[in-house]
Amino acid sequence: MTVQELPGAAAHRPTPPPAWKPITDPAPLLPDPEPYRVLGTDVVADVDPELLLRLHAELVRGRRYNAQATALTKQGRLAVYPSSTGQEACEVAAALVLEDRDWLFPSYRDTLAAVARGLDPVEALTLLRGDRHTGYDPREHRIAPLCTPLATQLPHAVGLAHAARLKGDDVVALAMVGDGGTSEGDFHEALNFAAVWKAPVVFLVQNNGFAISVPLAKQTAAPSLAHKAVGYGMPGRLVDGNDAAAVHQVLGEAVARARRGEGPTLVEALTYRMEAHTNADDATRYRADSEVEAWRAHDPVQLLERELTDRGLLDDAGIEQAREAAERMAAALRDRMNADPVLEPMDLFTHVYAEQTSQLREQSAALRAELDAEHDHHEHSAEAGR
Amino acid sequence: MTTAAATADGSTAKAKPASMAQALGRALRDSMSEDPTVHVLGEDVGTLGGVFRITDGLAKEFGDERCTDTPLAEAGILGAAVGMAMYGLRPVVEMQFDAFAYPAFEQLISHVAKMRNRTGGAMPLPITVRVPYGGGIGGVEHHSDSSEAYYMATPGLHVVTPATVGDAYGLLRASIASDDPVVFLEPKRLYWSKSDWSPEAPAAVEPIGRAVVRRPGRSATLITYGPSLPVCMEAAEAAVAEGWDLEVVDLRSLVPFDDETVAASVRRTGRAVVVHESSGFGGPGGEIAARITERCFHHLEAPVLRVAGFDIPYPPPMLERHHLPGVDRVLDAVARLQWEADS
Numbered sequence: 001m002t003v004q005e006l007p008g009a010a011a012h013r014p015t016p017p018p019a020w021k022p023i024t025d026p027a028p029l030l031p032d033p034e035p036y037r038v039l040g041t042d043v044v045a046d047v048d049p050e051l052l053l054r055l056h057a058e059l060v061r062g063r064r065y066n067a068q069a070t071a072l073t074k075q076g077r078l079a080v081y082p083s084s085t086g087q088e089a090c091e092v093a094a095a096l097v098l099e100d101r102d103w104l105f106p107s108y109r110d111t112l113a114a115v116a117r118g119l120d121p122v123e124a125l126t127l128l129r130g131d132r133h134t135g136y137d138p139r140e141h142r143i144a145p146l147c148t149p150l151a152t153q154l155p156h157a158v159g160l161a162h163a164a165r166l167k168g169d170d171v172v173a174l175a176m177v178g179d180g181g182t183s184e185g186d187f188h189e190a191l192n193f194a195a196v197w198k199a200p201v202v203f204l205v206q207n208n209g210f211a212i213s214v215p216l217a218k219q220t221a222a223p224s225l226a227h228k229a230v231g232y233g234m235p236g237r238l239v240d241g242n243d244a245a246a247v248h249q250v251l252g253e254a255v256a257r258a259r260r261g262e263g264p265t266l267v268e269a270l271t272y273r274m275e276a277h278t279n280a281d282d283a284t285r286y287r288a289d290s291e292v293e294a295w296r297a298h299d300p301v302q303l304l305e306r307e308l309t310d311r312g313l314l315d316d317a318g319i320e321q322a323r324e325a326a327e328r329m330a331a332a333l334r335d336r337m338n339a340d341p342v343l344e345p346m347d348l349f350t351h352v353y354a355e356q357t358s359q360l361r362e363q364s365a366a367l368r369a370e371l372d373a374e375h376d377h378h379e380h381s382a383e384a385g386r
Numbered sequence: 387m388t389t390a391a392a393t394a395d396g397s398t399a400k401a402k403p404a405s406m407a408q409a410l411g412r413a414l415r416d417s418m419s420e421d422p423t424v425h426v427l428g429e430d431v432g433t434l435g436g437v438f439r440i441t442d443g444l445a446k447e448f449g450d451e452r453c454t455d456t457p458l459a460e461a462g463i464l465g466a467a468v469g470m471a472m473y474g475l476r477p478v479v480e481m482q483f484d485a486f487a488y489p490a491f492e493q494l495i496s497h498v499a500k501m502r503n504r505t506g507g508a509m510p511l512p513i514t515v516r517v518p519y520g521g522g523i524g525g526v527e528h529h530s531d532s533s534e535a536y537y538m539a540t541p542g543l544h545v546v547t548p549a550t551v552g553d554a555y556g557l558l559r560a561s562i563a564s565d566d567p568v569v570f571l572e573p574k575r576l577y578w579s580k581s582d583w584s585p586e587a588p589a590a591v592e593p594i595g596r597a598v599v600r601r602p603g604r605s606a607t608l609i610t611y612g613p614s615l616p617v618c619m620e621a622a623e624a625a626v627a628e629g630w631d632l633e634v635v636d637l638r639s640l641v642p643f644d645d646e647t648v649a650a651s652v653r654r655t656g657r658a659v660v661v662h663e664s665s666g667f668g669g670p671g672g673e674i675a676a677r678i679t680e681r682c683f684h685h686l687e688a689p690v691l692r693v694a695g696f697d698i699p700y701p702p703p704m705l706e707r708h709h710l711p712g713v714d715r716v717l718d719a720v721a722r723l724q725w726e727a728d729s
Contacts, residue, residue, distance in 0.1 A: 132506060133500075133503065133504040133505070133506075134504050134505045134506065134508075137505070137506075137508040137509075138472070138505055138508060138509050139472075139508060139509065140508075144472070145501075145504050145505060145509075149492060149496050152465065152492060152493060152496060152497060154465070155461065155462050155464075155465025155466050155468065155469065155493070156465055156466075156468045156469035156472060156497070157469060158462075158465070158466050158469060159465065159466035159467060159468055159469020159470040159471075159472070159473075159477075160469035160470065160472050160473045161469070162466065162469070162470065163469065163470040163472075163473035163474070163475050164473055166425075166451055166475075167473070167474075173469075185461055185489070186461055186462070186465060186492070186493075189457070189459040189461050189462030189465065190462060190465065192457050192459065192462065193456070193457055193459070193462045193466055196457055350507065351502050351503045351505075351506055351507040352502070352503055352541055352542055353502070353542070353544075353566050353642075354502075354510060354564075354565045354566050357595070357641070357642035357643075358642060358643075358644075358645055358646070359642065359643060359645075
């Protein structure tokens with residue numbers, strides 16, 4: 001068939017391809033150009049003062065928790081700690097916005113979110129201490145294991161939320177990821193699945209400016225990370241990640257939307273990692289002190305504290321009280337982390353399969369024999385030394 | 387399938403011939419009927435019924451929430467299955483083709499295989515990952531890989547592969563019922579092979595992890611699985627003319643590995659050849675040969691030999707017959723088993 005023979009070709013009118021149909025209006029999906037803020041704006045007057053005070057207490061506790069955990073790395077009590085100092089508003093808001101029945105899917109930097117959700121701080125740190133991969137039962141706390149590979153826990157959040165909805169349960173999953181994680185394939189696949197399935201999921205991107213040493217400009221060419229949402233057909237929201245009230249509000253709206261069955265939301269929180277990537281990293285190699293100082297002036301704890309004191313909701317005594325509570329938490333954590341964990345080498349074989357394979361039975365018998373021989377050797381040495 | 391293999395299925399003389407594809411479909415249907423937590427998901431599994439029609443009719447019978455056409459993204463499919471399993475479902479994932487499962491490797495290795503271990507037993511993942519694998523169907527590149535060695539090297543996964551119609555049913559039922567993740571490798575060139583297996587009275591479901599002697603013999607043992615079983619059965623029949631009485635062991639499960647059945651056979655025969663399609667270097671045959679040597683050294687009359695695919699990327703379809711181990715190559719290996727030392 002030649003072009004001339006095509007129907008409608010005689011009029012030389014371009015016709016749309018058959019599959020073309022009007023697309024969804026992208027405008028409601030696009031984030032506002034400015035990150036949403038509550039503190040220091042008129043909106044704050046509508047926020048429950050009790051919530052603000054609770055956020056403040058949790059931020060103070062969270063700041064102290066980060067400092068204590070970092071100190072524990074210096075004492076050799078933690079193998080490594082990726083600090084969330086500077087990002088406490090995101091951590092705390094993510095935890096407080098969820099109901100008990102909801103699920104949290106944290107990344108390796110989100111220990112604090114798990115603790116703010118009520119997890120025992122020692123149980124939250126076993127991965128980083130090095131005695132157990134996950135120190136708690138995820139089902140009991142509705143907190144997925146802290147995820148070390150980047151963004152791979154996001155599809156899990158989608159699958160879990162989808163399964164809950166299929167079962168008729170009113171459950172929302174909130175999944176946390178960093179700016180670097182948004183480049184991973186699993187991030188894109190998770191967002192696409194969530195939007196197609198209308199799964200009750202909220203994705204929280206903590207954009208702290210750097211993926212270890214790589215700045216955002218080398219990570220993405222998108223106008224913002226929140227803009228990525230529109231490509232999947234979900235709303236993107238941009239929020240000041242150091243404004244705990246704003247993060248809580250934006251996440252709260254996203255959670256409510258998910259619970260109503262309207263599908264997922266992508267929230268980008270603009271924040272800053274005040275410490276290095278982990279205690280093993282030297283941040284002075286890739287960022288200027290002046291940049292860190294500029295962010296210090298936008299500290300999440302200070303922002304909220306100033307708001308509360310300006311409005312007469314918090315005085316010096318109140319601040320002192322919050323600090324003392326945080327200090328007690330830190331002291332208890334220090335004491336408990338100073339005790340050596342009790343390790344059972346035979347546990348190596350316990351949870352590989354429901355039932356040990358004959359291969360594992362052989363290997364565990366070999367280790368048992370090694371341990372017994374070691375034990376006998378120590379007994380003999382002790383006797384000889386007597 | 388040969389008569390011997392059909393008999394090994396435990397089928398009855400009255401049964402009508404049925405294909406492996408039908409048996410797999412029936413296993414999915416029966417599992418879904420019995421257990422409402424079993425969900426099938428993957429690309430094309432719904433309306434189309436799968437590119438190999440294994441899931442044909444499931445979406446119609448159980449609804450598209452139980453048999454779901456997903457976006458085309460293997461990591462996303464398996465990652466979502468992880469979350470579904472975390473919430474108490476039993477997902478069965480179809481990966482469509484061997485080489486298309488590779489994007490899901492990170493989910494498989496870092497999460498599916500390890501979740502039970504990472505959570506101290508609190509969160510087992512009963513996921514079955516169905517992977518049509520292997521060559522011999524004239525597929526163009528990326529459609530014929532034998533990826534079993536990658537899966538075998540990952541603690542936490544079971545790796546299962548049926549070679550008969552009856553096993554296709556029984557092992558898939560057992561895999562879906564397993565509280566551990568199973569990589570279920572379906573030899574796609576056997577999908578259309580038939581045996582007198584009855585979909586009305588399916589064979590008993592055996593626990594995974596047991597090898598079976600498909601053909602008893604006294605001269606040497608051929609150890610194989612999946613697509614290479616019919617090759618070995620044919621070779622064993624042909625070997626009779628040469629005066630060799632070959633035993634054929636079908637592993638059925640690569641992880642766990644049935645050392646007992648394999649070692650008992652090799653101790654009886656004193657000679658062994660491992661036969662598989664996947665590349666020899668770093669392949670399953672090396673592991674199996676080592677295990678035999680460790681257990682049966684004093685019973686061995688000859689080194690354990692391997693007959694495997696060449697150590698090349700899977701070739702174009704017009705050349706694949708030169709790559710795949712066939713009857714002649716198996717018999718050549720048997721001939722090299724130092725028979726002169728016996729006389």
